[in-house]
Amino acid sequence: MVSEKNITVGRALTGGDIWTKLSAVIMGAGLFGHGQRIKGILVFLLEISFMFFMAAAGLHNLVMLPSLGTVEAGEVYNEAKGIYEYTQGDNSLLILLYGVVAVFVVLAFILLWILQMKHSYKIQKMQEEGRHVPSFIEDIRSLFDGNLHITLMSLPCLGILVFNIVPLVFMICMAFTTYSKEGSHLILFDWNGLTQFKRVLNMNGNIGRQFWGVLRWTVIWAIFATFLNYILGMILAMVINRKETKGKGFWRFCFILSIAVPQFVSLMVMNTMLQPHGAVNVVLQNLGLISQPIPFWQDATLAKITIIIINLWVGIPYTMLQVTGILQNIPSELYEAARMDGAGPVTIFFKITLPYMLFVTTPYLITSFVGNINNFNVIYLLSTGGPTYVGDTAGQTDLLVTWLYKLTIDQQYYNIGAVIGIMTFVILTIITLVTYRNSGSYKNEEAFM
Amino acid sequence: MSTMKKNAPSARKRTVNLLVHLLLAVLAFLWVMPIVWIVLTSFRKEPGSYVTTFFPKGYTLNNYIKLFTNRTVLNFPKMFMNTLIIAVICCIISTFFVLSVSYSLSRMRFKFRKPYMNMAMILGLFPGFMSMIAQYYILKAMGLTTGSLIRIALIVVYSAGTGLGFQIAKGYFDTVPRSIDEAAIMDGATQWQVFTKITIPLSKPIVIYTVLTSFIAPWVDFIFAKVICGASADQYTVAIGLWNMLQKEYINQWYTCFAAGAVIISIPIAALFLYMQRYYVEGMSGAVKG
Numbered sequence: 001m002v003s004e005k006n007i008t009v010g011r012a013l014t015g016g017d018i019w020t021k022l023s024a025v026i027m028g029a030g031l032f033g034h035g036q037r038i039k040g041i042l043v044f045l046l047e048i049s050f051m052f053f054m055a056a057a058g059l060h061n062l063v064m065l066p067s068l069g070t071v072e073a074g075e076v077y078n079e080a081k082g083i084y085e086y087t088q089g090d091n092s093l094l095i096l097l098y099g100v101v102a103v104f105v106v107l108a109f110i111l112l113w114i115l116q117m118k119h120s121y122k123i124q125k126m127q128e129e130g131r132h133v134p135s136f137i138e139d140i141r142s143l144f145d146g147n148l149h150i151t152l153m154s155l156p157c158l159g160i161l162v163f164n165i166v167p168l169v170f171m172i173c174m175a176f177t178t179y180s181k182e183g184s185h186l187i188l189f190d191w192n193g194l195t196q197f198k199r200v201l202n203m204n205g206n207i208g209r210q211f212w213g214v215l216r217w218t219v220i221w222a223i224f225a226t227f228l229n230y231i232l233g234m235i236l237a238m239v240i241n242r243k244e245t246k247g248k249g250f251w252r253f254c255f256i257l258s259i260a261v262p263q264f265v266s267l268m269v270m271n272t273m274l275q276p277h278g279a280v281n282v283v284l285q286n287l288g289l290i291s292q293p294i295p296f297w298q299d300a301t302l303a304k305i306t307i308i309i310i311n312l313w314v315g316i317p318y319t320m321l322q323v324t325g326i327l328q329n330i331p332s333e334l335y336e337a338a339r340m341d342g343a344g345p346v347t348i349f350f351k352i353t354l355p356y357m358l359f360v361t362t363p364y365l366i367t368s369f370v371g372n373i374n375n376f377n378v379i380y381l382l383s384t385g386g387p388t389y390v391g392d393t394a395g396q397t398d399l400l401v402t403w404l405y406k407l408t409i410d411q412q413y414y415n416i417g418a419v420i421g422i423m424t425f426v427i428l429t430i431i432t433l434v435t436y437r438n439s440g441s442y443k444n445e446e447a448f449m
Numbered sequence: 450m451s452t453m454k455k456n457a458p459s460a461r462k463r464t465v466n467l468l469v470h471l472l473l474a475v476l477a478f479l480w481v482m483p484i485v486w487i488v489l490t491s492f493r494k495e496p497g498s499y500v501t502t503f504f505p506k507g508y509t510l511n512n513y514i515k516l517f518t519n520r521t522v523l524n525f526p527k528m529f530m531n532t533l534i535i536a537v538i539c540c541i542i543s544t545f546f547v548l549s550v551s552y553s554l555s556r557m558r559f560k561f562r563k564p565y566m567n568m569a570m571i572l573g574l575f576p577g578f579m580s581m582i583a584q585y586y587i588l589k590a591m592g593l594t595t596g597s598l599i600r601i602a603l604i605v606v607y608s609a610g611t612g613l614g615f616q617i618a619k620g621y622f623d624t625v626p627r628s629i630d631e632a633a634i635m636d637g638a639t640q641w642q643v644f645t646k647i648t649i650p651l652s653k654p655i656v657i658y659t660v661l662t663s664f665i666a667p668w669v670d671f672i673f674a675k676v677i678c679g680a681s682a683d684q685y686t687v688a689i690g691l692w693n694m695l696q697k698e699y700i701n702q703w704y705t706c707f708a709a710g711a712v713i714i715s716i717p718i719a720a721l722f723l724y725m726q727r728y729y730v731e732g733m734s735g736a737v738k739g
Contacts, residue, residue: 097586152549258480262715269487404579
């Protein structure tokens with residue numbers, strides 16, 4: 001028997017026959033020589049196209065990657081024509097992008113090489129042992145049976161690779177460059193190591209001061225938004241679920257209606273309602289409750305409170321919807337036992353309901369915490385991060401994400417934006433790992449699998 | 450003794466009950482009020498965003514008529530068609546991606562399975578549009594950022610990464626008993642047949658859920674659409690159009706039309722959502738379990 005363990009590239013190179021060894025140079029030769037002709041030819045064609053790609057563009061981009069281009073665009077005097085001609089300089093951004101793509105292509109090629117080496121050694125062994133080597137038709141058939149996951153997952157994976165992973169690597173690279181409007185490095189830029197990270201983390205600099213401010217508010221926001229919504233939503237669900245509550249369906253409908261309206265619509269409506277001359281101030285003034293409009297978005301503290309409260313409007317129905325089913329799963333014996341012991345509703349909530357829910361829904365809590373840290377819509381549509389003090393790029397209610405958006409789209413400080421993105425990721429990773437590892441549902445996850 | 454216990458708290462219980470219902474009524478009012486307000490505004494006769502009363506002084510249908518007939522400044526019918534086309538195609542691609550990935554992860558065992566799930570978790574921790582700029586340049590390098598090709602660009606952006614959102618559907622597939630598959634395989638069915646003829650028909654709720662969520666996504670996103678469309682106004686989607694109506698240069702002329710547009714977009718989405726909420730709840734409790 002050929003065991004998977006014995007199939008390595010090293011063994012293929014030492015113990016392989018002439019066909020297998022040949023496939024180190026002419027890829028697919030091993031497959032071709034051992035009866036899988038069509039597959040062998042396909043692999044060989046892939047090798048040829050890789051060579052073409054490298055010769056045409058890949059190699060050039062890889063070579064340019066360390067310098068990111070040096071030729072500045074400019075005007076050169078053309079003596080023959082007697083005019084100044086515009087010359088095309090290097091575009092560092094495109095060099096970086098194509099360079100990253102080329103790196104991925106090379107990695108994919110290496111993977112293909114390893115796979116075909118192993119495979120040709122494997123079918124060589126199978127032939128030596130006198131076993132049947134699957135034909136091309138059989139291979140195709142297995143793609144719809146035992147290897148169905150390859151068929152199903154290759155397109156989604158390709159999409160993720162091209163539109164998630166490559167862009168992400170590209171953006172991460174940007175954090176280590178001078179790509180920014182500052183010093184007009186928008187066309188030609190260079191690697192400059194950790195300079196931008198030091199700037200962002202340095203509390204005394206302008207950017208650093210804003211970073212720590214934004215980070216503090218981001219964490220406060222995420223904690224309030226997650227836990228207030230969670231607890232209040234749960235209480236709302238329990239109040240509606242009470243045996244004595246009449247018209248359960250009607251109450252649920254009222255709250256769910258607010259989720260059903262697209263979030264960006266309801267948030268934009270809220271924004272206009274809370275303007276100095278918006279509906280809320282108008283009504284309050286007409287009732288004679290206030291003489292001056294309340295500056296919901298103009299005062300930093302008030303804006304923060306308003307955002308958290310409006311987020312309750314957005315989030316409580318969500319929690320209600322999600323926990324209703326789980327709440328009904330809590331074993332009723334637990335409640336009865338507690339009532340026998342004379343526990344009141346508050347004690348029961350904190351001693352039974354909450355611990356049980358925390359145990360079951362920790363993954364959900366983590367997801368919603370991550371979602372709140374990256375909650376672009378609520379902040380951007382409500383306050384656009386404002387109020388912003390003069391000289392700052394970050395407003396008082398900006399989260400790391402909205403600041404990242406402003407830095408890249410509005411200010412074109414791409415490198416600092418990328419650093420902020422990476423910092424967000426690092427913070428989220430730490431929080432997620434710590435809570436996840438300590439949660440009951442992680443420790444017992446396998447029990448449900 | 451026991452009868453006393455039953456009767457004594459009943460008066461108190463009634464007050465508590467009354468208070469609870471009162472509280473619910475107040476809360477429900479707070480939750481529904483903004484929605485009522487936007488509906489009222491969409492029928493308001495006076496233009497402009499700032500009014501002196503909560504209820505409109507006069508009612509009209511002109512806001513809706515203007516929204517669909519005034520094509521010179523903000524071409525809403527065109528935006529509507531753009532979004533509809535994008536949404537339908539996205540919906541087909543994303544549903545296929547999500548269901549495929551979920552089925553593979555739930556039913557098949559392969560080397561790449563755990564790494565894939567970890568990768569999805571890690572990618573989920575990055576701010577979604579951190580890669581937006583890079584995606585824009587990739588699409589530009591593919592030549593998809595001009596003219597009507599922008600639609601393809603938006604379709605690609607909305608559907609390419611959907612393979613990462615498998616959690617709810619996988620959680621649901623996990624609850625479909627494996628013994629059914631095993632019996633079918635004993636009878637000579639291939640995995641493909643199990644997937645298309647057994648698992649999908651048995652998982653109707655989650656299929657509907659996936660179809661609807663991926664159909665709704667293009668209607669409510671305005672960040673990606675804004676960056677990718679740039680200045681090409683004839684490729685705008687509904688969300689950008691509505692967002693533009695609230696910008697300084699348009700708000701006075703278009704505020705009531707914004708309300709009308711918001712109502713028109715919200716009705717189908719709200720209907721879809723109310724319809725699928727029970728699938729949502731089922732999917733959630735399935736996902737939490739697995």
